[in-house]
Amino acid sequence: MALALVEPSVDLYDAWWEAHEEWGPGLHEDGFGVAATDDVDSPDGFVAWVARLQASSGTCRWIVEDGRVLGGIALRHELNERTGHIGYGIRPSARGRGLATWALGEILNEARARGMARVLLVCVDDNEASARTIERNGGVLEEVRGPVRRYWIELPAAGEFGVLAKEGADG
Numbered sequence: 001m002a003l004a005l006v007e008p009s010v011d012l013y014d015a016w017w018e019a020h021e022e023w024g025p026g027l028h029e030d031g032f033g034v035a036a037t038d039d040v041d042s043p044d045g046f047v048a049w050v051a052r053l054q055a056s057s058g059t060c061r062w063i064v065e066d067g068r069v070l071g072g073i074a075l076r077h078e079l080n081e082r083t084g085h086i087g088y089g090i091r092p093s094a095r096g097r098g099l100a101t102w103a104l105g106e107i108l109n110e111a112r113a114r115g116m117a118r119v120l121l122v123c124v125d126d127n128e129a130s131a132r133t134i135e136r137n138g139g140v141l142e143e144v145r146g147p148v149r150r151y152w153i154e155l156p157a158a159g160e161f162g163v164l165a166k167e168g169a170d171g
Contacts, residue, residue, distance in 0.1 A: 006061060009062075012069055015069040020032075031072030032089065034049070057077055059107070061103070071099060071103065073106075100133045101137065116155055118152050126147075134151045140152055140154075
């Protein structure tokens with residue numbers, strides 16, 4: 001099975017639980033959308049959490065390869081000034097493979113398809129890996145606010161790519 005972004009599913013309970021345990025207690029799992037009030041420790045709680053994700057006003061996806069959940073990414077359809085439009089995370093054992101860069105590129109395509117013209121991403125200032133991921137996908141640093149970097153990524157409409165490429169070739 002190839003690398004894919006998939007909608008959260010109760011069918012992936014065991015694979016998700018393995019990733020969740022790898023993060024360990026008390027560590028924030030960016031991209032999964034786990035709230036402090038979610039009970040992901042019981043099967044019934046997990047089912048309720050997945051249902052909440054599926055009914056949310058955002059787009060949540062899990063990064064899956066060969067049946068293993070390697071991380072998560074979420075596109076918020078409305079701007080959240082504190083957390084931005086997109087959050088993502090890769091389980092520790094899967095980091096360093098370019099998965100976040102790939103997943104961010106895929107979710108940016110979804111944002112573009114939704115008609116979003118630009119998206120805000122934030123990361124902790126000392127998270128160089130996340131900063132590189134955002135920059136590889138066209139992120140332009142707006143500013144550093146305290147411990148947080150703020151990046152904007154412009155999303156030209158699909159038809160605008162040819163115009164941009166032509167302008168770049170001529171200029």
